[in-house]
Structure formats: structure tokens, C-alpha cells
Amino acid sequence: MAITRRIWLAAALSALPLASSLPARAAEPVxxxxxxxxxxxxxxxxxxxxxxxxxxxxxxxxxxxxxxxxxxxxxxxxxxxxxxxxxxxxxxxxxxxxxxxxxxxxxxNTLVLIAPADGSAASGVSLVPGLGPNLAKALAGGKLAMANTEAVPAGKYGKAALEKLGGWDAVKVQVAQAENVRAALLLVARGEAPLGIVYATDAAADPKVRVVATFPADSHPPIxxxxxxxxxxxxxxxxxxxxxxxxxxxxxxxxxxxxxxxxxxxxxx
The missing domain is CATH 3.40.190.10 (Periplasmic binding protein-like II)
Incomplete structure (x- = not known):
């Protein structure tokens, strides 16, 4: 009986592929x-x-x-x-x-004000102290697209810059807050908002928007x-x-x- 068992085990093992012939398990992606x-x-x-x-x-x-x-x-x-x-x-x-x-x-990164590439809105907006009235005028009743100003970094940087330049109070009721900066970019690219605040790298990634002006580096915390x-x-x-x-x-x-x-x-x- 023992001999039969040994013969069966030997036959079973011989039927298995060698470990070296088994395909290596691929590493999990990072x-x-x-x-x-x-x-x-x-x-x-x-x-x-x-x-x-x-x-x-x-x-x-x-x-x-x-x-x-x-x-x-x-x-x-x-x-x-x-x-x-x-x-x-x-x-x-x-x-x-x-x-x-x-x-x-x-x-x-740097922070910029953008507008749809095919429009002429905001051509006269300068990101200088006291910009509130000019920014509100450029919006012409439309929305200012920004990432969430209380949580998302781009939104927080944008709000800080507007506060520093005296523009936040003039436009805060017109801010369209998006879940992230790319969502804010999309609002402007689609023409759903005449202006938006995003990073310079976001603006460069979408040909449907153009940079109106760049916020001064000292108007917000370092990005x-x-x-x-x-x-x-x-x-x-x-x-x-x-x-x-x-x-x-x-x-x-x-x-x-x-x-x-x-x-x-x-x-x-």
C-alpha cells in the first residue's frame, strides 16, 4: 500500500510544471x-x-x-x-x-486669470490693488469660475489673491465654485463662465482658454x-x-x- 502511494505521488508531482517554468507574477501597479x-x-x-x-x-x-x-x-x-x-x-x-x-x-506653479480663447472679455483687467470694480465689470453679470475656495488649493490661493488685491468682496457672490481646478477650467473652456482663476499649467493645457493676466506672486501663499x-x-x-x-x-x-x-x-x- 505504501509503495502504491509513493508511486502515485511521484506520478502526480512529475505532471506538475517546474516552478521555473511558471510565469512570473506581475508586480502590482503603483x-x-x-x-x-x-x-x-x-x-x-x-x-x-x-x-x-x-x-x-x-x-x-x-x-x-x-x-x-x-x-x-x-x-x-x-x-x-x-x-x-x-x-x-x-x-x-x-x-x-x-x-x-x-x-x-x-x-x-503660478496663478492666472483666464477667459474663453474666442472672446474679447476682460481684455482691460489688470491684477492690481483695487481691481474689484474692473473685475466685476468684466464679468458683466456672469460667473467667475474657481475651485472650491474653502478647501481646494487653487480656490484657496485664488481667494487669497482676490482678498489681497481688494477684489473678493466685489465678486464673491458671482463665484461658481467647482470641485477641483480642472472643473473650473472646463467651465471657462465651454464658455459657461466668462472668467476663471486657475493655475498657469491648466491654462496651457487647454487651447480653448487664454490667459488674461497673471496674479502677482506676493498676492497669495507660495504654490x-x-x-x-x-x-x-x-x-x-x-x-x-x-x-x-x-x-x-x-x-x-x-x-x-x-x-x-x-x-x-x-x-x-
């Missing part, structure tokens, strides 16, 4: 939660990563930094977070959701994008992808879209 304004540049950089490193294409979820930070706090399965401001990264840090030692300030690994991430490629974002090839992708890369020549600290 999951990135990123501010909506990063879409064009980060899509380009992630395509380079996929090609050059031979890795699975990262899965990137774009939204307002506030929404992403709260999803991460709630346990959303992400490996990496790139915020459009330091405040929401601080929020994720205080929630114990990121690896503080992996955090670094990544990019800078800084920090990045960090999520504490619960177990993906071995997450750290490598984060490091890749600091590389020269990735830097080119971000600079091409109009970002300033912190730490790069001329990019500051």
Missing part, C-alpha cells in the same frame, strides 16, 4: 493620488516610467487635494500622494497616513506641491517611482507643462 492640476505632466512622466523602467503603468487618481487627503485618511489603497499645497499634505501627515521621511517639496509615500503602502515599486519623479527625464515632463521643479537649476528650494 497607485498615485494626485492633484487634478498635475494630470498632463504626471501622465507624461508616468508613461516614461513605464517605458524606461519596464514597470506596470501607474494607476493615477486625479482630484482636489482635499478630497484625496481625506480618502487617504479613510484608508484608500494608495501608494503615493502628490498635493497641490502643503496644508493637505500636513493634514495627511497629522492623520498618520504618510511616511514623513519620504516627503519633499516637488513643484511650484508648492509636496509628494510623499503612503504609510500603508507595501508596493516595492512605490519608492522607485517617487525617486523617478525627481529624475531629469521626469523633470522635463513637468517643465514642459509649465511647472517649476524645486531643486532644479533656477527652480529654487
Amino acid at each position: 497607485v498615485v493620488f494626485a492633484a487634478a492640476s498635475l494630470k498632463n505632466a504626471l501622465d507624461e512622466a508616468s508613461a516614461l516610467w513605464t517605458k524606461d523602467a519596464g514597470k506596470a503603468a501607474p494607476r493615477i487618481s486625479y482630484a482636489g487635494s482635499n478630497a484625496l487627503a481625506k480618502q487617504i485618511e479613510a484608508g484608500a489603497p494608495a501608494d503615493l500622494f502628490v498635493s497641490a499645497d502643503e496644508a493637505w499634505m500636513d493634514y495627511a501627515d497629522k492623520a498618520g497616513a504618510i511616511r514623513p521621511d519620504s516627503r519633499f517639496n516637488f513643484l511650484r 508648492v506641491y509636496p509628494a510623499a509615500l503612503i504609510k500603508t503602502s507595501a508596493n516595492p515599486d512605490a519608492g522607485a517611482f517617487l525617486a523617478f519623479l525627481k529624475s531629469a527625464p521626469a523633470r522635463t515632463s513637468f517643465e514642459r507643462q509649465g511647472f517649476t521643479v524645486i531643486g532644479a537649476p533656477g527652480g529654487g528650494l
Whole structure:
């Protein structure tokens, strides 16, 4: 009986493929939660990563930094977070959701006033102190498209700039608040709002809008994008992808879209 059992086991094992002949299990893609304004540049950089490193294409979820930070706090399965401001990264840090030692300030951006490309509205608006009456006149009863001014970084920067320049009180009842900066951009691109406040990189990404003026850098807090690994991430490629974002090839992708890369020549600290 024992001999028969041994013969059966030997036959069964011999029918199995050798471990070395089994296909290797593909690594899970890196999951990135990123501010909506990063879409064009980060899509380009992630395509380079996929090609050059031979890795699975990262899965990137774009939204307002506030929404992403709260999803991460709630346990959303992400490996990496790139915020459009330091405040929401601080929020994720205080929630114990990121690896503080992996955090670094990544990019800078600028804030602009936009209008539909095929119109002539707002041609006389200057972003100077006391702009309220001129801005209200340029709106001509229409809406000023902005990301949510209490939560989304672009909206908070925009509100701060308008307050500093004396324009907020004149237009606040005309503000159409969107869930993120790309949604605000779309309102202007579709002609649903005669004016909008977005990042310069967003304006450059859509030929249906034009830049009317650029807000002075001192009219709002510095626009800084920090990045960090999520504490619960177990993906071995997450750290490598984060490091890749600091590389020269990735830097080119971000600079091409109009970002300033912190730490790069001329990019500051």
C-alpha cells in the first residue's frame, strides 16, 4: 500500500510544471493620488516610467487635494500622494497616513486669470490693488469660475489673491465654485463662465482658454506641491517611482507643462 502511494505521488508531482517554468507574477501597479492640476505632466512622466523602467503603468487618481487627503485618511489603497499645497499634505501627515521621511517639496506653479480663447472679455483687467470694480465689470453679470475656495488649493490661493488685491468682496457672490481646478477650467473652456482663476499649467493645457493676466506672486501663499509615500503602502515599486519623479527625464515632463521643479537649476528650494 505504501509503495502504491509513493508511486502515485511521484506520478502526480512529475505532471506538475517546474516552478521555473511558471510565469512570473506581475508586480502590482503603483497607485498615485494626485492633484487634478498635475494630470498632463504626471501622465507624461508616468508613461516614461513605464517605458524606461519596464514597470506596470501607474494607476493615477486625479482630484482636489482635499478630497484625496481625506480618502487617504479613510484608508484608500494608495501608494503615493502628490498635493497641490502643503496644508493637505500636513493634514495627511497629522492623520498618520504618510511616511514623513519620504516627503519633499516637488513643484511650484503660478496663478492666472483666464477667459474663453474666442472672446474679447476682460481684455482691460489688470491684477492690481483695487481691481474689484474692473473685475466685476468684466464679468458683466456672469460667473467667475474657481475651485472650491474653502478647501481646494487653487480656490484657496485664488481667494487669497482676490482678498489681497481688494477684489473678493466685489465678486464673491458671482463665484461658481467647482470641485477641483480642472472643473473650473472646463467651465471657462465651454464658455459657461466668462472668467476663471486657475493655475498657469491648466491654462496651457487647454487651447480653448487664454490667459488674461497673471496674479502677482506676493498676492497669495507660495504654490508648492509636496509628494510623499503612503504609510500603508507595501508596493516595492512605490519608492522607485517617487525617486523617478525627481529624475531629469521626469523633470522635463513637468517643465514642459509649465511647472517649476524645486531643486532644479533656477527652480529654487
